[in-house]
Amino acid sequence: MARKGMQKVRTGCHTCKVRKVKCDEAKPHCTRCSSTGRKCDGYPRLPHGVYSWDELLSIRPIIPAVTSRHSSQESRALDFFRHAVAPAFSGYQDDDYFWLTLVTQASYHEPAVRHAVVAISAIYEQAVAAETEQCTPPQQQQDHHQAFIDSPAGRFALGHYSQALKQLAHTRDESVVLFVCILFVCIEILQGNQQTAIAHCRHGVVIFNNAKAKNLGWARDYLLPKFVAMSIVPYFFGNTPQNFPGLVNSDTDDSKPLTSLDACRSSLNLLVARAIRFIRTSDTCRYATVPAAMHSEQRDLLASLARWLQNFTAFQEISPPSHDAVNTHLMLHIKCLVSTIWTSTCLDPSSETACDQHLASFREIVRLARQVTAWEARKPGFARPKFVFEMGFSPLLYFVVIKCRDLDTRLAALACMADLSAHRENLWDLVHMFSIGWRLIELEHGVNLERAAQGSGGGGFFEYTDVAVPVPPDEMRVRDTWNSGGNEMRPGRDGRKVLHRKVCFIVLGEDARLVGSKQWVQLRLPGSGEHLLKW
Structure with a gap:
């Protein structure tokens, strides 16, 4: 009827x-x-394509149970991402919502996202396993990566990456493209493909710059902060404002009070992105006549950073950090101090000695970093993640190691870097930075850190508080470094063969011109007293 x-x-x-x-x-x-x-038991799960992106962001997080439409291997990868990968990626940025909620939720409703997430999960699991596995004899990074690619797990991961690329080719939604672009950057970073990761980031920045604001909708609120943070990284790896675009129409009004931790983080990242572009622009004119406009931009940037710190301090007084957000607050303060020192000195042709005027700020950075170390020690069972997606502590503390010439302060920064940094932070590799920083200190101060560390009981770190070690003269200071070759097994100081990397140290020559000095730098596993054998 x-x-x-x-x-x-x-x-x-x-x-x-x-x-x-x-x-x-x-x-x-x-x-x-x-x-x-009554208790509302929720709604039945709807098929793919029913929810729009705006609806996905407005409803409560949906973490569906595994269904038969996913293979068991795919379902396991999605589950591993939610429980292991996403929490690790959040790092110190207090960014649980994007990775734990938004990415996880979207992976069940957007095929391109799902395939990318599965690929990330599989590659991350392999990378962590490779790092913790003991290998004798040691293998090179490329050997491990190639072995993974040739394995069933590698073919599974790269197959899903390929599927994500194919799915994305058929979408006209720029917001989806931008969302998946972030995941593609992550995939390439995990594989160690630096230039491909930067290329994906550049592509996303171009899309943002060319898109009309009304077409982006939710993406502007949720994804733009990610691209601002990502756009900072390429300038640390050989890119310049001439070959990497900046995000347009992303300025912030730093005269307004800060009302949330998200606002603090977003506004500071905008300033740091602006500062690093300015610093890289200054590289070309530091030893020539500096245009008046550059000095004006420098003053404006320093004033903006000072206002941010003032507003941030006021925000902390009104809203003291919660237990889980203490480290995020400390990291933001450190990032502001590093940006201020670097911006202040980048136009000075004697910028190496100009940094000596900022010893108080360098010491403050170390003091804040030690607070993070002490705070982490209170957490039972705390383990640092192997990889975080955004900038962590390593590049910030590395700046102190290479630019502060007070030996005690830079050694303390090196120790904090070993204690706090994830093994990989975006494109930064802790072992390479730690090892180069170690060798750079030896060169500038004429000391043997390995011998001194052994004399202190083998703890690996020490202080010269009882020995007068002068600030190195300008002619002994290293101006810059870059990797000039691959890794190679070579005899260490104790005669054993350990892994080394060829590094070029830029110093002043006899005629006051910059010259390169190439050395094999022994790679060390920070904090363990052992040499690094592999990633």
């Missing part, structure tokens, strides 16, 4: 369906249930 009245609705909540009453379908809980004190 035909039903009378309205057509049957199949999208109501489970509770109203059982009660056989009309559901008003309010989200996240229907009003009909909540207004009568």
Whole structure:
């Protein structure tokens, strides 16, 4: 017999369906249930394509159970991402929402996202396993990566990466492209493909710059902060404002008070992105006549950074950091201090000695970093993540190691870098930075850190508090470094063969011109007293 009245609705909540009453379908809980004190058991899971991106962001997090439409291997990868990868990626940025909620939720509703997430999960699991595995004899990074690519797990991961690329080729939604672009950057970083990761980042920045604001919608609120943070990284790896675009129309009004931790982080990242572009621009004119506009931009940047720190201090007084956010607050303060020192000295042709005027700020950075170390020590069972997606502590503390010439302060920064940094922070590799910093200190101060560390009981770090070690003269200071070759097994100081990397140290020559001095630098595993054998 035909039903009378309205057509049957199949999208109501489970509770109203059982009660056989009309559901008003309010989200996240229907009003009909909540207004009568009943528990709303939620809504049936809808097929792919039902939710728009705006709906995905407005409803409560959806973490569906594994369904038969995913293979067991794919389902395991999605589950591993949610429980192991996403929490690690958040790092010290207090960024759980993007990785734990938004990415996880989108992976169940957007095929390109799902395939990218599966690839990330599989590659991350392999990278962590490779790092913790003991290998004798040691293998090179490329050997491990190639072995993974040739393995069933590698073919599985790269197959899903390929599927994500194919899915993305058919979408016209720029917001989806930008979302998946972030995941592609992550995939390439995990594989050690620096230039490809930067190329994906450049592509996303260009899309943002060319898109009309009305077409981006939610992406501007949720994804733009990610691209601002990502756009900082390429300038540390050989890119310049001439070959890497900046994000346009992303300025912030630093005269307004800061009202949330997200606002503090976003506004500072915008300033840091602006500062690093300015610093890289200054590289070309430091030893020539500096245009007046550059000095004006420098003053404006320093004033903006000072206002940010003032507003941040006021925000902390009104809203003291929660237990989980203490380290994020400390990191933001450190990032502001590093940006201020670097911006202040970048136009000075004697910038190496100019840094000596900022010893108080360098010491403050170390003091804040030690607070993080002490705070982490209170957490039972705390383990640093192997990889974080955004800038962590390593590049910030490395700046102190290479630019502060007070031996005690830079040694303390080196120790904090070993204690706090993830093994990989975006494109930064802790072992390479730690090892280069170690050798640079030896060169500038004429000391043997390995011998001194052994004399202090083998702890690996020490202080010269009882020995007068002068600040190195300008002619002994290293101006810059870069990797000039691959890794090679060579005899260490104790005669054993250990892994080395060829590094070029830029110093002043006899005629006051910059010259390169190439050396094999022994790679060390920070904090363990052992030499690094492999990633």
